[in-house]
Amino acid sequence: MSASPTLVARTGSFFHRYANPGRFLKLGARLQPWLTWPAIILTLTGLGWGLFFSPADWQQGDSVRIMYIHVPAAMLASGGYAGLAVCAVLSLVWRHPLADLAAVEIGPVGACITALCLATGSLWGKPMWGTWWVWDARLTSVLVLFFLYLGHITLIRAFDDPQRGYRAAAILALAGAVDLPIIKFSVQWWNTLHQPDSITLTGAPTMSSSMLWPLALSTLGISLGFAALVLARTRAAVMESRIQALLSSPRRNQGTAA
Amino acid sequence: MTRKTRRLWLVIACVACLGTAATLVLRAFSSDIVFFVTPSQVAASPPPKDRTVKLGGMVVAGSVHRERHGETPVATFDVTDGQAAVSVHYEGILPDLFREGQSVVAIGTANSAHDFTASEVLAKHDETYMPKEVAEALKKSGKWDPRFGPPPSAASWNSMTVQDARKDMTAPAAAPAPAQTTTQPAP
Numbered sequence: 001m002s003a004s005p006t007l008v009a010r011t012g013s014f015f016h017r018y019a020n021p022g023r024f025l026k027l028g029a030r031l032q033p034w035l036t037w038p039a040i041i042l043t044l045t046g047l048g049w050g051l052f053f054s055p056a057d058w059q060q061g062d063s064v065r066i067m068y069i070h071v072p073a074a075m076l077a078s079g080g081y082a083g084l085a086v087c088a089v090l091s092l093v094w095r096h097p098l099a100d101l102a103a104v105e106i107g108p109v110g111a112c113i114t115a116l117c118l119a120t121g122s123l124w125g126k127p128m129w130g131t132w133w134v135w136d137a138r139l140t141s142v143l144v145l146f147f148l149y150l151g152h153i154t155l156i157r158a159f160d161d162p163q164r165g166y167r168a169a170a171i172l173a174l175a176g177a178v179d180l181p182i183i184k185f186s187v188q189w190w191n192t193l194h195q196p197d198s199i200t201l202t203g204a205p206t207m208s209s210s211m212l213w214p215l216a217l218s219t220l221g222i223s224l225g226f227a228a229l230v231l232a233r234t235r236a237a238v239m240e241s242r243i244q245a246l247l248s249s250p251r252r253n254q255g256t257a258a
Numbered sequence: 259m260t261r262k263t264r265r266l267w268l269v270i271a272c273v274a275c276l277g278t279a280a281t282l283v284l285r286a287f288s289s290d291i292v293f294f295v296t297p298s299q300v301a302a303s304p305p306p307k308d309r310t311v312k313l314g315g316m317v318v319a320g321s322v323h324r325e326r327h328g329e330t331p332v333a334t335f336d337v338t339d340g341q342a343a344v345s346v347h348y349e350g351i352l353p354d355l356f357r358e359g360q361s362v363v364a365i366g367t368a369n370s371a372h373d374f375t376a377s378e379v380l381a382k383h384d385e386t387y388m389p390k391e392v393a394e395a396l397k398k399s400g401k402w403d404p405r406f407g408p409p410p411s412a413a414s415w416n417s418m419t420v421q422d423a424r425k426d427m428t429a430p431a432a433a434p435a436p437a438q439t440t441t442q443p444a445p
Contacts, residue, residue, distance in 0.1 A: 064387060129381055191296075
């Protein structure tokens with residue numbers, strides 16, 4: 001306990017260095033091309049390799065190629081929500097203004113990628129399992145994640161005073177983070193129709209390396225693309241708020257009145 | 259304790275409480291969250307005949323009998339979890355992935371502890387992704403029979419198939435024997 005106040009203060013000052021909008025915009029402008037271009041190149045390479053050049057699965061045939069979109073989408077659906085939860089802690093504890101702006105921008109991107117994960121999963125399930133949808137633990141917990149995203153998007157924009165919206169949405173994001181371990185471990189804790197993970201931190205992947213490489217490339221590419229989108233949207237939001245501040249500043253109002 | 263530290267502990271405490279609550283709820287409803295029951299569970303306590311059950315397990319090799327009653331295909335097969343087996347009767351088209359040794363989920367009602375009538379059969383595939391050529395090579399060399407369980411670990415595929423390919427290439431050069439005999443590995 002004796003060390004924690006200094007640690008809290010230090011963490012706060014580290015993050016607050018980038019709370020300055022000018023510094024954030026400068027850093028963001030430099031970072032943006034390093035995210036955008038590798039994202040485009042890696043995604044196109046990974047998807048092209050996966051969709052056209054990787055081998056077909058011995059029992060799933062060509063349907064296995066949905067994996068190269070479905071798996072990165074699923075990882076980012078969870079990853080994006082983890083990002084929301086981190087923003088929520090930064091917002092609730094340190095009142096970090098950029099964390100709130102980032103949370104506003106992560107929501108729609110995350111919801112889209114979760115929808116993509118659900119849609120591709122459904123398209124994959126029909127030919128392989130024989131059904132578009134089942135209420136097993138994995139599928140249901142991801143659907144809950146989608147609704148959490150929708151709730152967050154709505155809540156953060158629901159108040160006239162944005163600060164109240166930020167607070168409420170941060171609490172929702174933290175509470176909803178309980179769903180993330182449920183999604184991750186649902187296939188181990190309960191028997192599900194969805195198969196367990198092929199790629200784990202502890203074990204060797206149960207996948208041929210000729211499929212693993214394109215999957216790794218497209219996952220990296222789509223992750224960078226997610227980050228690039230969120231960064232671009234957050235930069236735009238910061239610029240927008242600056243312009244709003246300029247437009248509503250008293251000096252300008254005097255100028256137009258005169 | 260500064261206000262920020264207090265807020266941090268408050269957030270940690272709330273998340274911990276919520277996590278505990280979620281864990282307890284999930285533990286309590288664990289038996290309802292599972293998507294299917296296993297054949298040994300059905301054998302141990304057969305569910306009531308009017309209740310829809312999802313039965314999951316592996317199709318026993320050699321147990322599949324397909325017939326046609328007029329236009330409708332009828333299939334009978336055994337589903338096992340390694341401890342008990344239940345015989346499943348199903349009228350309709352089986353999914354493409356259905357095969358001996360495949361995991362399936364049969365949705366229907368249990369007539370008795372060892373007899374099940376399915377209204378729907380779903381195929382469940384495992385987490386292994388293997389190119390067709392590798393599967394063919396493993397099957398041909400006798401190192402894996404999909405009807406009797408999961409394939410060997412992915413790390414061994416390359417070395418196994420490369421060894422076989424080398425054997426195939428060198429064997430005919432050393433002794434021009436018929437192709438069939440060279441592909442049979444020494445036990």
